[in-house]
Amino acid sequence: MNSVDLPQTTPKQIQGDILVVDDTPANLALLRQMLSARGYRVRVSRSGELALKSAFAMPPDLVLLDIKMPDMDGYAVCRALKENCHTRHIPVVFLSVVESTHEKVEAFRLGGADYITKPFQTEEVLARVEHQLLVQRQKIQLEREIRDRQRVEAVLRESRALLSGVLNSSLDGVSAFRAVRDGQARIIDFQWLVANPMAAQTVGTTPTDLVGRRLLEVLPEYREIGLFENFVAVVETGKSVEREVYYESPRFSGWLQVVAVKLGNGLTVTVRNITERKQMELALHAANIELQDRANHDGLTQLANRRRFDEYWSQMWEYCARQGQPLSLILSDVDRFKAYNDTYGHQAGDLCLQKVAEALRETVTHPRDLVARYGGEEFAVVLPQTEGAGAIRVAQRLRNAVRDLRIPHKSGGIGKIVTLSLGLSSLVPDERGSPSASDAIAAADLALYRAKSQGRDRLCWQLVRSHSGDRTDTNPSC
Template sequence: MNFDSERDNKGNILLVDDIPENLQLLSDLLLKLGYTVRSVTSGRMALKTIKVKRPDVILLDIKMPEMDGYQVCRAIKADEDLRHIPVIFISALDDVFDKVAAFESGGIDYITKPFQIEEVVVRLENQLTIQRQQQLLEKEINHRRQTEEVLYQSRALLASVLNSSLDGIAAMQAVRDPRTGDIEDFRCLVVNPVIAKVFERNREDLIGKLILKKFLSNLEPGLFDQFVQIVETGEPLERDFEYPSGMSYWYHFVAVKLGDGFSITIRDITARKQIELALQEANKRLEELANLDGLTQIPNRRCFNNILQSEWKRLAREQQPIALILFDIDAFKPYNDYYGHLSGDDCLVSIAQTAQKSVFRPADLVARYGGEEFVVLLPNTDLAGAIKVAANIQTAIHNLAIPHAACDVKNIVTVSLGIACMIPNLDIKPDTIVSYADRALYNAKQQGRDRYACHS
């Protein structure tokens, strides 16, 4: 085995696509970037290949003969040994329905063809980073559990474990008031070198001393009483705490009743905490990607649907109006045909960003609804307010003065807008206002485009 090549391997990727040209293109790109790549041309071959050698990530096409990508993904997720492998769909299908079906079948991400290799790599690395962090975290947790299990097996093993353990271990005895019997403090009976290091003291200076109450009062008020409850009730205590000591900041302890006192194990979890924070950040980024349109960088239809649902319920309770503007670019297909798809993408980005700048309240939402269609959600807004916003969007897009030689309305890019406003009712589906705005948009187009129309 070539160990250097194993270290250089950035991840094992399985490509599944029934078109060999697609496989070759993506495989060559990923191989140059240091990934190990295997390619298959059918879903059944993919399932056989996965069981022989499991990949770190699967890039899966949707439209394939015999088994489509959804069926393959469901088969993987149904297998207990394979379900943890992340599946990223990579497909030319760009409809929201296809994307929702991909996520419902168990996909973790979705990339639309034609793809940018930079986007593919970022999404791959996000999944590989999460996998590596989860593996490290699981390894750390398993190691902690194994150590604790050894500790609890027998008190007779305590003496041999103390000096060899990587965890801090101590045993405390309650010191009680002779008159009342209340616990006043705890005396250190046993302290291993790790505990001594945390206290920044020699073991000899700790054993036999009454130092816990003073230490805990500086660390966290009320924690001393919790240790008293361990002795009085027999209930164990387990938690994380923050305590700067050298290069370490976070520790985890488990304390259990031991005679008229308790034993405690302490572990430095600074590295684990850092992994958890990195994992949280990666998950946050994935959540942002799931709710953001990749091209225009404004919220996508999935995000819009979720917010419409929640706002509909809120405003139904408050009996306040909600307005919605649905608009699209006039003669966008001729624009694409005349100027090319790259210019079409630039046009979509400009329109999206301009519309987003035309709303000012934090609760207002501009989202890409699909293709060249956009939606503006305006909670607590009446029809007059919605008309004002629509007029602002129309004027702002006029001011962009994007040339459109193929348009029979004007020689610049324009938009048609449909406006609807209503007070929500829980007996009516939120999609109702979308259909109203869609009818108004249709009327605006019938009236000559480059205008707004309201649903009556």
């Protein structure tokens, strides 16, 4: 494995403690190099047993764990870490040379936080490591806030004698109200009985000035955002209410956590400013969405990756089977791509794949259709609710779109340009499972093989028809 040249930096402080576990010295050296350059403290272990001893002795912030190792594989190491109370919280990122759905499912089932496929891409490794450490820090901070809040609430419940002192020193707004009823005993408002300094500060007055005043007189917007109705329900039903609301007024703009608890013919209300925490949660949610998006897209071509193809193909198969709708699949392969790489170099090969991918993406425009990088120089197109004739027209447009790029290829066929061979299968899926989803993929793959063996730069197809019983007919054609 070639080493990666990274910028030499002198970090001001250690960014995190990372334990790397891999039985291949070259992998350990590469990961140590790229992570140390970013300011991380890196420990390495060449076996699962040594890794556990190191983790138990001094728990790291993150573990990068190879799956395939002799004696004790990564799954066993992860299981041992998660069973130990001192290490179960440590995020584990699995490393594997095989991008297998089964392997990934097992990794996540055992508690893995993420998955990186070898050979390593520096930007991907650093992005995933930094994301996991960020998530871990935010999780710790959120847990600390929750514990702090629980401690405060426990003190309030356990000692009413300290209520006055707690109210006056609380960073939350705390108020107590008495229900105001009309002649028919319906609650029409609430009257302040107690208000601590923070509650009074929120509405721009003093605790003394608030006592005796009515809620809707001071805060009429509470009716508009539904809090007044929530308070009525608390008094009438006895059930507490906890809400997070976005609140805007001339004095405040942000997120509030409102907790209301019944108290006699009224209630107590605690209001906490959770704007910073909410922003953190929203940022974490956005980061998770971004990570999910990265997990479903190919880094080179920005198309859907094989994982996303497998997932979408399965979903569309089940959908079309239920609806009795046709489903078509196109598998395509860049002709003589190895010769292209040998002639122009791998960097030019990557650029070629990007151009081909862009041409495919621009040609397949229907929202329900999916273009994916199937592997290497191979691409797949899923066409739900598309019969064979329509799929053939799409495939021909794809072939022409790549030819129109006029990418020079000295070792190519006629015209000395980059071309595509395409194989297509089309059928109406059968809920009884004959033929199966894998049969349809195999049919498209066979058609692609026939296209390449018959001279490349052409389309062949298999139109699959399911009948009663287990028999499946195919119509091969080019």
